[in-house]
Amino acid sequence: MSALATGTDAAPVSPGGALARGPQMAPGDVLVELRGVGKDYPLAQGWRRWALLWSAWRRQPPAGAVFTALDGVDLTLRRGQSLGVIGVNGAGKSTLLKLVAGVARPTRGQVLRHARVAALLELGAGFHPEYSGRDNALLACALQGLSAAQARAALPEILAFADIGAHIDLPLKTYSSGMVVRLGFAVMTVLRPQVLITDEVLAVGDEAFQKKCMAWMERYLADGGTLLLVSHGMYHVQKLCAHALWLHQGRVQAYGDALAVTRDYLAWHEQRMARSAAVTAPPAEAAALQQAGAAAPYRVLHAWVNGAPASDGVVVATGQPLTVSGVVLAPDGGDPHVAVGWARADGSAIYGTVTDMAGVRVQRLDAQHHGFALRFESLPLLPGRYELRLHAMDPPALRLFDHVHIPVQVVGDTRELGVVRLPHRWLAVPPDGAPDPAVGWPGWPLCDNSAFDR
Ligand SMILES: Nc1ncnc2c1ncn2[C@@H]1O[C@H](COP(=O)(O)OP(=O)(O)OP(=O)(O)O)[C@@H](O)[C@H]1O
Numbered sequence: 001m002s003a004l005a006t007g008t009d010a011a012p013v014s015p016g017g018a019l020a021r022g023p024q025m026a027p028g029d030v031l032v033e034l035r036g037v038g039k040d041y042p043l044a045q046g047w048r049r050w051a052l053l054w055s056a057w058r059r060q061p062p063a064g065a066v067f068t069a070l071d072g073v074d075l076t077l078r079r080g081q082s083l084g085v086i087g088v089n090g091a092g093k094s095t096l097l098k099l100v101a102g103v104a105r106p107t108r109g110q111v112l113r114h115a116r117v118a119a120l121l122e123l124g125a126g127f128h129p130e131y132s133g134r135d136n137a138l139l140a141c142a143l144q145g146l147s148a149a150q151a152r153a154a155l156p157e158i159l160a161f162a163d164i165g166a167h168i169d170l171p172l173k174t175y176s177s178g179m180v181v182r183l184g185f186a187v188m189t190v191l192r193p194q195v196l197i198t199d200e201v202l203a204v205g206d207e208a209f210q211k212k213c214m215a216w217m218e219r220y221l222a223d224g225g226t227l228l229l230v231s232h233g234m235y236h237v238q239k240l241c242a243h244a245l246w247l248h249q250g251r252v253q254a255y256g257d258a259l260a261v262t263r264d265y266l267a268w269h270e271q272r273m274a275r276s277a278a279v280t281a282p283p284a285e286a287a288a289l290q291q292a293g294a295a296a297p298y299r300v301l302h303a304w305v306n307g308a309p310a311s312d313g314v315v316v317a318t319g320q321p322l323t324v325s326g327v328v329l330a331p332d333g334g335d336p337h338v339a340v341g342w343a344r345a346d347g348s349a350i351y352g353t354v355t356d357m358a359g360v361r362v363q364r365l366d367a368q369h370h371g372f373a374l375r376f377e378s379l380p381l382l383p384g385r386y387e388l389r390l391h392a393m394d395p396p397a398l399r400l401f402d403h404v405h406i407p408v409q410v411v412g413d414t415r416e417l418g419v420v421r422l423p424h425r426w427l428a429v430p431p432d433g434a435p436d437p438a439v440g441w442p443g444w445p446l447c448d449n450s451a452f453d454r
Pocket residue numbers: 041042067068069087088089090091092093094095096
C-alpha cells in the first residue's frame with residue numbers, strides 16, 4: 001500500500017547548501033534543506049531496543065550499538081528541481097526521503113522544509129485496509145487539507161487516473177499492491193504538492209500505468225513542480241531528473257548532472273559485478289590466465305591514445321576520432337601481431353580486431369621493437385566507462401601474450417541507450433493507408449542520424 005505523507009516546517013529561509021547546482025535563485029526558491037543530516041537506527045532487539053528508544057525520546061545519545069543509515073548529508077532542493085536518488089539496496093535512499101517528507105526525524109543535523117511536501121512513500125501504510133478505495137481517497141484528500149466539497153469534486157479525476165474499475169468500492173485489503181499504488185498516485189495527482197517525493201512508484205505499476213505516471217510527472221515538472229524520486233531504474237532518473245544524488249553506505253557518493261551521475265553509477269555497478277564474478281571464477285581459469293601473463297615474451301611496452309600517454313587517463317567524446325598507438329617488444333626478433341579490443345567496464349567484450357585479420361604488419365623499429373597505430377575515425381561508443389585493450393601476439397597470431405587495459409571515459413550529451421551508436425534514420429509514415437505487406441511502410445527520411453556530425 002502507499003502512504004501519502006506531508007510535512008511543512010516553518011523555518012527561516014537560508015542560503016543554498018554546498019550541493020546546490022544550476023542557475024542562481026532567490027533564497028525563496030529553496031524548498032527543502034538538509035544540513036549535515038545523519039540517521040541512526042538502534043541495532044538491539046528486545047528490552048535493549050526499548051532502552052535505546054527511551055534514550056532517543058529523551059534526546060540522549062543511545063547507550064548501545066546503532067546502525068548509521070545516513071551520515072553527513074547536505075542537500076538543497078530548489079523550486080522546479082528534479083532530483084533522482086540512486087544507490088544499491090540499503091544505501092539509505094528511503095531513509096533520506098522519509099527525513100525530507102518529515103515522517104522520520106534525523107539523529108544529527110537539520111531538515112528544513114519551506115514547502116508543502118507530499119510523499120508517496122512505502123507500500124503498506126497510509127490507507128485504511130477496511131475502507132473502500134473511494135473512502136480512502138476522500139480521507140487522504142481530507143488529511144491533505146482539502147474540504148469535503150473539494151475532495152468530492154476531485155474524486156472523478158482520481159478515479160479516472162487510478163482506473164481500477166469496480167474495485168474502487170471494495171475494501172482496500174482486497175487490492176493488489178499495484179492497485180494500491182495506482183490509487184495513491186491518483187490521489188497525489190489532484191493534490192499537486194509543491195514537492196513530490198516518490199519511492200520506487202514506477203517499479204510497481206504495469207507498463208501502461210508507468211507511462212501514465214511518467215507523462216504526469218513530466219507535465220508536473222514542466223508546470224514548475226519539484227520532484228524527489230528514488231528509483232533503481234536509471235532510465236526513469238535520466239528521463240525525469242535533471243540532477244541525481246548517488247548514495248553509498250549512507251553517504252553522498254556523487255551529486256550532479258543526472259546523466260553523468262547515473263552513468264558513473266552504472267559503470268561502478270558493472271565493475272562491482274565483474275569483481276564478484278572474478279572472485280567466483282574457477283581457480284583453474286584464473287591459474288591459466290596467470291600463466292599466460294607470466295610467460296609473456298611479447299609485450300606492449302608503450303601505449304598512446306590520441307598522442308598522449310595512455311597512463312594519463314583517456315577521455316574522448318562519442319563520435320570523435322580515437323587513435324591508439326604503441327610499441328611492442330619481441331625479444332626473439334620475430335614479427336609480432338597486435339590485437340586491439342574494446343570492453344565494457346564489467347569486462348564484457350564489445351569489439352576486437354587483430355593486425356593479422358587486416359593483413360597488416362606492425363612496423364619494425366629495430367631488432368626487437370615494433371610500432372603500431374590504429375585509428376577509429378568516429379568512435380561509436382555511447383557515453384560511459386570502457387576499457388581499451390591491447391595485446392601482443394606471436395607471429396602466427398595464435399596466442400595472446402600481454403594484456404594492457406586502458407580505462408577510457410567516453411563523454412557526450414546523447415540520451416541514446418546501450419553501448420554503441422548504430423547509424424539509423426527515422427522514417428516518415430504516410431498519414432493514411434495501410435502498410436505495403438512486402439515492404440512495410442514506404443517511408444522517407446524524417447530524421448537522419450546516420451552520421452555523428454549532425
Ligand atoms: N527502522 C529501521 N530500523 C533499523 N534499520 C533500518 C530501519 N530502516 C532502515 N534501516 C536500515 O538502514 C539502511 C538504509 O535503509 P533504506 O531503506 O534507507 O535503504 P534504501 O537505499 O532505500 O534501500 P532499498 O533500495 O533496498 O529500498 C538499511 O541497512 C536498512 O536495513
